[in-house]
Amino acid sequence: MTGSCNVLISSAGRRVALMDLFRAALVDLELEGRVLATDMSPLSAAFHHADESFIVPRCTTDEFIPAMLELCERERVGLVVPTIDTELPALAAARDRFAQQGVAVAISGPETIAIGADKRLTHQWLVENGFPTVVQAEVADVVADPATWRFPAVVKPVRGSASIGVHRVRSAAELEGADGDVVVQGMAPGDEHTVDLFVDRNGAITTVVPRRRLEVRGGEVSKAVTVHHAELEALVTEIGATLPGARGALNVQVFVDGDDLAVIEINPRFGGGFPLSWEAGAMFPTWLVAEVTGRRCEVLPWREGVVMLRYDGALFVGAGDAGL
Numbered sequence: 001m002t003g004s005c006n007v008l009i010s011s012a013g014r015r016v017a018l019m020d021l022f023r024a025a026l027v028d029l030e031l032e033g034r035v036l037a038t039d040m041s042p043l044s045a046a047f048h049h050a051d052e053s054f055i056v057p058r059c060t061t062d063e064f065i066p067a068m069l070e071l072c073e074r075e076r077v078g079l080v081v082p083t084i085d086t087e088l089p090a091l092a093a094a095r096d097r098f099a100q101q102g103v104a105v106a107i108s109g110p111e112t113i114a115i116g117a118d119k120r121l122t123h124q125w126l127v128e129n130g131f132p133t134v135v136q137a138e139v140a141d142v143v144a145d146p147a148t149w150r151f152p153a154v155v156k157p158v159r160g161s162a163s164i165g166v167h168r169v170r171s172a173a174e175l176e177g178a179d180g181d182v183v184v185q186g187m188a189p190g191d192e193h194t195v196d197l198f199v200d201r202n203g204a205i206t207t208v209v210p211r212r213r214l215e216v217r218g219g220e221v222s223k224a225v226t227v228h229h230a231e232l233e234a235l236v237t238e239i240g241a242t243l244p245g246a247r248g249a250l251n252v253q254v255f256v257d258g259d260d261l262a263v264i265e266i267n268p269r270f271g272g273g274f275p276l277s278w279e280a281g282a283m284f285p286t287w288l289v290a291e292v293t294g295r296r297c298e299v300l301p302w303r304e305g306v307v308m309l310r311y312d313g314a315l316f317v318g319a320g321d322a323g324l
Contacts, residue, residue, distance in 0.1 A: 226304050
């Protein structure tokens with residue numbers, strides 16, 4: 001092997017499968033390298049699956065970025081891969097600071113991160129750019145004029161992920177006294193699709209892969225199948241091209257009901273079900289590492305009809321290693 005690249009999976013959590021894909025990417029590109037992990041707690045499966053792991057401050061604190069910069073310099077990290085929504089704003093804002101140390105962060109620009117993080121901004125951006133989406137309103141507006149709404153509707157936290165805090169309401173009366181910063185969305189008919197897209201360092205969209213959700217557990221897809229859908233792929237390609245500073249791996253949630261499409265979320269990061277797209281031939285980790293190391297690799301067509309059936313696994317460590 002010639003050349004090397006150490007990859008750091010940030011906020012590694014349960015991302016064991018993603019970690020293995022980056023290991024496979026290093027092998028594919030004939031590179032030496034370690035796959036490292038950071039987390040704020042050692043009670044993380046991927047933390048113990050990594051070649052080496054490090055505890056860092058919570059990603060919402062001022063100490064997070066300095067700790068990550070110091071770690072990347074010390075461990076000769078070439079690529080940082082964020083995995084959770086809450087760390088994206090800090091890493092996007094500090095992307096140039098990492099680049100000055102020769103470290104690439106696989107992340108979009110701050111404006112795209114802000115659009116994906118806030119349901120109000122997401123809806124506003126979709127509407128302003130003419131993309132199809134569901135109706136959305138503030139709780140107070142729905143309660144004041146319930147006749148204009150079709151129930152059931154969906155209540156979502158303005159900032160949230162993994163369907164935490166998302167629930168259905170059957171009437172405006174159920175919205176009265178709603179807690180927290182939430183919005184109300186109309187129910188989108190049809191089948192939900194997660195569409196993975198890759199934007200290279202030049203801003204070109206190389207691959208778009210729709211995954212039709214067959215089953216969801218705990219807010220994350222557990223069963224899905226890759227499907228070709230020309231209109232859906234064209235829509236997500238246009239979204240990726242329009243998002244300001246989109247880079248690397250993103251995914252867009254879209255409901256498909258015959259010829260009607262409705263975008264409900266934009267996630268500027270790897271989705272939990274991404275390993276399905278990899279298995280179908282969308283080699284995002286390989287392409288990211290290739291960009292960092294100056295390698296060239298061919299982008300081949302991905303396969304339709306690949307089914308993912310996720311299952312539970314476990315790692316076993318001593319209590320001391322788990323911080324107990």
